[in-house]
Amino acid sequence: MKSVVLARKAAAFGASTAVLAAMVTGLMATSAQAATTTSAAKATPATAAKAKTRVSVSTPKASSGDYQGSCPVDVKLSSTIKVKLSGKTELAYRWLHGDGSKGKVKVVKLKGHGTKSIKVSETLSFKDDVKGWEAIQVLGPRKVTSKKGYFSVSCVDIGNSHNDKDVSISARAWADPDSYVGPCTPGDKIDFVGLIKTDQPTWVRYRWVLNGDVVDYGRVKVWNTRKVAFGLSPRHSQRGSAVLEILGPDRTVSNRAYYKVWCKSEAPSDRVSVSNLVTGTNNDGCKVGAHATLSSTGPARVRWVWSVNGDSVLRGESVFRDRGSETIDLPDRVLTGDATKGGKVTLTVFGPNNSDSITQSYAACEAPKPNVTVSSVAVAGQRNDMCADKRGPGVDFKATISSSAPTTVKYYWVVNGKREMPDLERQVNGSVDVTWGIGGTHGASETTGSVQLVVFSPDNVSSGATTFAVTCPPKA
Structure with a gap:
């Protein structure tokens, strides 16, 4: 029984x-x-x-x-x-x-x-x-x-859909900001943000654990990625960490999001600040660099972090013996992917009593400007048929235009100090030969003078003047 x-x-x-x-x-x-x-x-x-x-x-x-x-x-x-x-x-x-x-x-x-x-x-x-x-x-x-x-x-009756064994879920967490200094009055001072990512649409159950205690929980539909968050309203100075735990359909735990709170009734007297951020895009190799001014109102050990588009790229530390300022540099860094289209550079500083940050946009990378060069002009030939008309021979000239990248080159010829018309242009990718010709001098058996080739776009460059002297052949 x-x-x-x-x-x-x-x-x-x-x-x-x-x-x-x-x-x-x-x-x-x-x-x-x-x-x-x-x-x-x-x-x-x-x-x-x-x-x-x-x-x-x-x-x-x-x-x-x-x-x-x-x-x-x-x-x-x-x-x-x-x-x-x-x-x-x-x-x-x-x-x-x-x-x-x-x-x-x-x-x-x-x-x-x-x-x-x-x-x-x-x-x-x-x-x-x-x-x-x-x-x-x-x-x-x-x-x-x-x-x-x-x-x-x-x-759960999921039919032919996914189950616990074939749903992949990941979680990442961070504190925003990760430190707070000031009055601990009511209201959120630090927000904890979590990013849930799944490889297929699914309902996800989660909870937030702050210093070992469950402080928030919920259930959300995640199609690809979704953010969840909760706020901390501290009553006293503290430090610790929060984690985002995924309870189902799969189980996983995020990284620890560390934070620090210093409750003070008044702002500290010694503070650090950052200003005058300047960014520069180097199109030669598509790089970005920056510099900014770090200041302190008194003795301080200051940590600083450079970030490009939200990713930390360089960390360092500066020590002030007294009030002062110094320049913090971000050496040129190579950009890839979407970062080549422009973005933001941020410098964040952490002093003993406060933190500060500054952000400045940088320009998108541009293709390097072509470098155009011109060779000296040479006499390529003479036309003696003009000698029969009691003129000096006609003269043909040749020069070579070179470019470091594909471009349209605009140029003109100058003969005996006078600009020839019209202006000309050629598509240049590497090197290309260009020619020009003039008629013989009337009432003379010889044609003499000077010639040069002048490029005015995309660069201003000249071949330099070349003198020439061409004589009709003796009569038979």
Whole structure:
């Protein structure tokens, strides 16, 4: 009759058929085991001495203390029993279930000296929703009962969708700001922000733990990423950390977000500040650099951090013996990805009494300006057909225009100090030869003068003047 009642209790508790059978069997075995233990105690005088043996047992911990997902599911509970030995003894223990039933008594023989740790575990299978607990009861060599280890199972019918085993969840946390100095009046002084990221849409249960205490919790739908936050309104100076714990459908814990609070009724007399931030984009290699002025109203050791688009890139420290200022430099740093399109540079400083920061935008990288050069002009040939018209020969000239990058070059020729028309242009990618020609001098057998090539875009550059003298060939 008693086993039937236990079966009903266990069914309400949510255990599977296998666990029900184990619970019933354990109850039947318990009476016999207890009787055996009692008889042994009466028959063995040494038991009184062993009763003084020091025994401790940890609170059982569930492998999934707060499970949400598809069922059936196995929940493994484990605990550690410590026994201080001085010779031989027998460790007898059993599991206590949340429905009031008791497991089978198990006996482990121990010998030696000093403290020995025995790890024990039990696996339960559930196919329905359940909330319960498990505990360990040590019967010998000394009777000790552990605290209750709680767990819960929430079965969700997810069909062909994801479950606990194929949802990937990550969490990151930070304090904004991570330090506060000033009056601790009502109102949030530090905000803790967490970023939850999943590889597929899912409902996520979470909680915030501040210095070991649960201070906030909730459940949100996350499609890809989502932020959750809570605020701290301190009443006294303190420091510590907060973590974002993900409870389901998968379990994970964020990094620790450290913070510091200094409650002061008045602002400290010695303070640090930062000003005059100047940024500069170097298009040669796409880099950004910056410099700013760090000041202190008195002796101070000041930590400073340079950030580019929110990412810390350089840290350092400055020491002031007295009031003063100094320049803090951020050497050129190579930009990649979206950072090449422009962004922000921030310098944050932390003094003994306060912190300060300043932010300035920087320009997007531009393609390097082409470097254009021009060679000297050379005579490429002469046209003697003009000699028959009692003119000097025509003259052809050639020069080479070079560019370090593809560009459109605009140029003109100058002959004997006069600008030739029209203005010309060529697409140059590397080097290209350009030519020009002039007619012969009237009433002369010789053509002389000077010539040069002038580029006026994208650079202003000239070949320099080249003199020439070309004579008609002798008549046959």
